[in-house]
Amino acid sequence: MQWRNQSGRGRMFWLLLLLSFASACAAVQDVRITYRVPDPSGVLSGERVFLDFEDVRENQDILGPGAREAYAYHSGNVALFVSSSGGEASRVGLTDVASLFRETFERRIRALGGELVTRSRQSTTVLVLELKTFELDLKDRTWKARMAYEAMIQPGDTVKARQTVAGEAERAKILGVKQADKVMSDLFTDMVNRLDLKGLIQKSRAKTG
DSSP states (O other): OHHHHHHHHHHHHHHHHHHHHHHHHTSOOOEEEEEEEOOOOOTTTTOEEEEEEEEOOSOOOSBOHHHHHHSTTOOSOEEEEEEETTOOOEEEEEEOHHHHHHHHHHHHHHHTTOEEOSSGGGOSEEEEEEEEEEEEEEETTEEEEEEEEEEEEOSTTOOOEEEEEEEEEEEEOOSTTHHHHHHHHHHHHHHHHHOOHHHHHHHHHHHHO
């Protein structure tokens, strides 16, 4: 009788272990983006920036058909990590697309010496970001990332200056989704840091003058 109880406990142990393994396999796996903040500077010193974000994408899904198969349990969010001054990346957490762009652009503005304000009337600059494309797909064992947005200096209803930033990147699939995270991180960092914020502000004021 004692032997049968021990055997039952043994079967229960292996059952729990199997369920735990199955649960781990079914865990949510989101796209991981590591944003590399540019080195600090003072090019936006004295600027008080109000940041607005608008998602105007026709397709709101981050993943294309091929990528969805690789990220079988994708939640639709992004796991954001941030690194600065060449240091190790630290985890910020899961974010939706709007929070991803707000968080990273706020960090870039601060790195350039600017100050973020919560109301447009407190600002010296109103920066509006319109996201047009942001996607990752897998085709012929190649990860393909695309991103495009338009940045506008727009006090009130008038656009004083604008810049379109767009790009694509590819990386061969080796194993799992590591290369996908890498290509998305590289493209995202390049696209965010490519925006010429100082030049855009100067252009908007030259038109006003």
